[in-house]
Amino acid sequence: MQCPFLSRFNANYLRTYTEVLYQSYGSYCPVIGKTINNATAANAIVTEKKLSLVTSMPFSSTAARSYSDRYAADVRSNNDYTNNKNVALNDVMGDGDPKSKSAFHYEKFFNEQIMKKKRDHSYRVFKRVNRLAGDGLFPHALEYSSQSERPITVWCSNDYLGMSAHPSVKRAVQDALNMHGSGAGGTRNISGNSLHHERLERKLAELHQKDGALLFTSCFVANDSTLFTLAKLLPNCHIFSDAGNHASMIMGIRNSGVPKHIFRHNDVDHLRQLLQQVDKSIPKIVAFETVHSMTGAICPLEEILDVAHEHGAITFIDEVHAVGLYGDHGAGVGELNGVLAKMDIISGTLGKAFGNIGGYIAGTSSLIDLIRSYAAGFIFTTSLPPTVLCGALKAVNILASDEGRQLRDMHQRNVSYLKNLLKREGFPVEDTPSHIIPIKIGDPLKCTQISNMLMEQFGHYLQSINYPTVARGQEKLRLAPTPFHTTEMMNVLVTDLKKVWDVLELSKNVPLNPSGCMFCNSESCWHQENCPDLECGIPNCPRLEVSVAA
Known part of the structure; x- marks a missing residue:
């Protein structure tokens, strides 16, 4: 009878990772588990003998005695590998040649990190x-x-309006494929610029009532590249970031290394307090989203814009979950609220309501030219292919009608x-x-x-x-x-x-509005000196952001 677990892996994988599979999952097997338990008991006796032998050896050198102490501690804690102390006796007592030391066990480390996620149920299994x-x-x-x-x-797709399946969009993609092929040919500068890029950028600029627009391979890249580039180029720039911002914005802000200030999610008063602490003449960027992707909240857009401009800041607004869905032409919450003219830089996606893939920013012609000329995430990336450009342009036109x-x-x-x-x-x-x-x-x-x-x-x-x-x-x-x-x-x-x-015998009485932090759900969080969950690892935790800034 085949093992129902091991039969899921091919022979090459088993040959390479047998040791990792045995160590990680063997104890759960009704057959191998018995062997492991017996071996563990026997190994404990051998280990104690080795420990007694090592600790009683008449070492003459400081290095050897140091090894003795470390080896004894490692054996008792059964933690040789994870503390990176699994060093053989002759490694320490020898001539110190690094080549004689054992290599780091990468695969075991990778597997242990994955097991951590499985234990706390945050491991992701993609649906096929x-x-x-x-x-x-x-x-x-x-x-x-x-x-x-x-x-x-x-029920969970971000293809909110079904544009990916719209007959006219599909036909535009098919025509582009037949006419131009499947690829773009390279970066925009080398060989990948086309009239289709320029037409789509003009349409997006028109949609958001801006001078120009610039396409990126994704909105993650658009947010990351634009915020990073702008923050690095503006002299002594400060960034004010909403605590609920997407990881793409956090990435660009963090990598820029400029001073950053985190204001509570959609909290205009807190933003005002932070802006007041920086001289009006210093360049500032206020970055936030209109529609939050997980809570569904919509920001007080005009209030944030007014406060930012009052204190001499430029605004960067992520409309990813709003473009195509709000406003008379689908330009987003900015159009819905009639404040497009107040929005300095708008980022959007072609991959959600527009049913394709890719991202973009829209703004003044000089701003767009600046990012086009300096942003590495734009300059050095193969451009969007004609199939995407033509499909997206058709979708934007349909949703504006x-x-x-x-x-x-x-x-x-x-x-x-x-x-x-x-x-x-x-x-x-x-x-x-x-x-x-x-x-x-x-x-x-x-x-x-x-x-x-x-x-x-x-x-x-x-x-x-x-x-x-x-x-x-x-x-x-x-x-x-x-x-x-x-x-x-x-x-x-x-x-x-x-x-x-x-x-599942679930309760419907679940608190919807916790009074603590929106990230670690604690009363004592980012506004306190000591965050209770500094190891939480969440990519846009405001407490972690403040810690990095400090």
Whole structure:
């Protein structure tokens, strides 16, 4: 009979990683586990004898005595490897030649780090899903996690308006492929610039009522590169960053090395207090998002813009989860609120509501030319291919038209219906004004169990959101209904969700608004001297950001 665990790996993998698999998983095997237990007992006796021998040896050198002390401590703690003290006796007593020392055990280290994530249930297992884009098939997909193909309904995609499956968008992509091929040919400077790049940039600039726009391979790169480049070039620049900012913005800010100030999420008064501490003549960037991707909160946009400009700052606004979805032409919250003229730099994505891939910024012509000329993330990256450019341009045009306005109306109606239905049934839905519907779970294992059961038993793809995407204790299900989810589909989802809740014996009484930090969920956090969770590792923890700045 084949081992049900080892049979999942190919022969080459087993030959390479047998030792790692044995050490990490052997104790869980009913066959090998017995051998390990017997070997462990026998090894303990041998270890004690070795320890007695080593500690009683008449060492004559300081190095040897040092080894004796360290070896004894290592054996007793059974922690030779993890403390990097697994050194042979002749390594220390010899001539000190580094070549004689054993190499670092990389694979064991990698495996131990993965095991840490598995133990705290933050390890990610990707669902194997092929989305469908045929006539009438969106938002359905085929799922393969169970090794057999089966149909499912997708509830968690950021393809908010189904543009990736729109017939005109698909046709634009097909035409571009036939005419220009699949690749861009290189960077924009070397061989990858085309009229399609320039047309899309002009359209995006027009959409946001700016002089110009610049395309990047992703909005992560757009945010990272723009903030880093701008902060490094502006003399003595200070950055003021919202505590809820995306990791891409945090990355650019952190790597720039300039002084940074973290203001509480969407807290205008706190931003004002921080800005007042820096002279108005010093260059400043205020960076924030309009729609928060996980909480669904929408920022007080005009208030933040006014406070920033009052204190001499330039603003960088991430509209990633808003472009295509808000405003008369789909330009985002800025257009919805009528404040596009006040927004200095806007970043957006082509990969969500516009149904393609890539990112961009929009701003004044001089700002765009500056980033184009200095940002390494733009200069040294192969440009977007013509298929993406043509598909994205078609999607932007559609969402700026009457058809786009109809799609947005349908979208908002479905969001409202599903949100109210979930609330009526007592689910812990976090109140949000946007199209994102978070259901608070607060436990990573339960969150994953709900997601798996919905997929395996009912055919609903609703991904669990665990740490580090959200803070520990803030685990949730994140729903994003589209205009193409019918009322019947939403009713079935809620009915099936109730069944899962009952089977797992879950409570619907989950606190939605913790009084502590939005990241570590503690009363004593970033505004205190000592953060209780400095090792949390969350990429945009405000306490960690302040620590790095200090």
